[in-house]
Amino acid sequence: MKKTKVISILVVIVMIFSFIGCNDKSNVESLKDGEKRIVKVFVPEGVPSISIAKLIKEKPEVKKNYEVVYETINSTDNLVSKVLNKEADIAIVPSNLPAQAFNKGLDYKICGTVGWGNLYLLSTENVDNISQLKGKEIYNIGRGLTPDIVSRYVMKNNNIDPDNDLTLTYLNGATEIAPAFISGKAKTAIMPEPMITNVLSKKEDAKIGISINDEWKKITDSKYGYPQSTLIVRDELLKDHEKFVMEFMNQINESILWANSNPEQLGEYAEELKMSITKDMAPTVMKRANLNFINIKDCKDEYRNFYKVLEEYDAKSIGGKIPDEAIYFK
Known part of the structure; x- marks a missing residue:
């Protein structure tokens, strides 16, 4: 009788582990031999x-x-x-x-x-902190797109009202904002890499003033931005x-x-x-x-x-x- 009970228990244990194994998706090999x-x-x-x-x-x-x-x-x-x-x-x-x-x-x-x-504020003027942006015209890519939203968020949390303290000019993308900055039409603009490196190589009087991500980290106490x-x-x-x-x-x-x-x-x-x-x-x-x-x-x-x-x-x-x-x- 004891031997029968031991065998029954062993069968149940094997069934349990078999069930667990079948339901562990990390161990499932879905591809058959020769299947790609x-x-x-x-x-x-x-x-x-x-x-x-x-x-x-x-x-x-x-x-x-x-x-x-x-x-x-x-x-x-x-x-x-x-x-x-x-x-x-x-x-x-x-x-x-x-x-x-x-x-x-x-x-x-x-x-x-x-x-x-990897958005940065690039300028041919002396801008190395956000408080210096009041009254300036800033070029950016696409109203309502992520670069605009995160930039506005950073400005507002540094006591700058983007709609009243700044003149915001929006262009459609890199094909427009980079030429506008290089030509001198835009004196201050927000751009990502690798556009910035390309622009800096063609505009000697330009410099990076602000990292939008660094400012975001300060505001949100984020490790990464x-x-x-x-x-x-x-x-x-x-x-x-x-x-x-x-x-x-x-x-x-x-x-x-x-x-x-x-x-x-x-x-x-x-x-x-x-x-x-x-x-x-x-x-x-x-x-x-x-x-x-x-x-x-x-x-x-x-x-x-x-x-x-x-x-x-x-x-x-x-x-x-x-x-x-x-x-x-x-």
């Missing part, structure tokens, strides 16, 4: 693309039977389309886009931050191919560490891949690019603060409301 999973990764041209230049150039294997296909997108509208149409398995996107996609019911999760704020470029992954990939995703995230981190430590070689890769920076520009760009991969579990507060600021200014910028915790990969 194509993973489409989209990234916008600029600092986000150079964050994974090493991966695009060298194409290291992430995991057996997985093929990663990279595509660099020149237009923000095209990138948004890739995400909203669910063409992207993985994408690096402007950090308000995940909230918009989530509020539309799309199945993407935020897995981490690739790049933090505001998230500018975000890594998102489709739910299906996370649920059925979690080991692959975790290894891919490791490779992104390694790529960024390499880019920060090897800017000259990064420049060579960027030139070969026809990206927006040259070998000569790369070392200077990387000093201000603020590339630093942080897993979402370590930077949720930065997103909560960021989305709160965007909602207060214009809820449409995040799709109508602050997304709940389900947007974050756990």
Whole structure:
């Protein structure tokens, strides 16, 4: 009788561990022998693309039977389309886009931050603190877009009313704001990298006065600042191919560490891949690019603060409301 009981208990234990094993998604191998999973990764041209230049150039294997296909997108509208149409398995996107996609019911999760704020105030006048901006005309990219919202937030929290204390002039993008500054039409402007490095090389009397991200950190008591470029992954990939995703995230981190430590070689890769920076520009760009991969579990507060600021200014910028915790990969 005792022997029968022992055998029964052992059978139950084996069944329990078998059940646990079957439901542990991290151990699931979804691909059959000989089956290949194509993973489409989209990234916008600029600092986000150079964050994974090493991966695009060298194409290291992430995991057996997985093929990663990279595509660099020149237009923000095209990138948004890739995400909203669910063409992207993985994408690096402007950090308000995940909230918009989530509020539309799309199945993407935020897995981490690739790049933090790299907006700077550039001027041909003596401006090295925000209080000196009163009464000046400031050029920026796109009213109501992220550069405008975060800049306004920084101004307001430094006792400057953007609408009454400043003259704000908005242009459509880099193709307009850089020429306006270089020609002397704009004396003060807010720009990101790598545009700044390009402009400084052509405008000797210009200098960087203020880091918008540094000011954001002071105001919000944030360790990193505001998230500018975000890594998102489709739910299906996370649920059925979690080991692959975790290894891919490791490779992104390694790529960024390499880019920060090897800017000259990064420049060579960027030139070969026809990206927006040259070998000569790369070392200077990387000093201000603020590339630093942080897993979402370590930077949720930065997103909560960021989305709160965007909602207060214009809820449409995040799709109508602050997304709940389900947007974050756990």
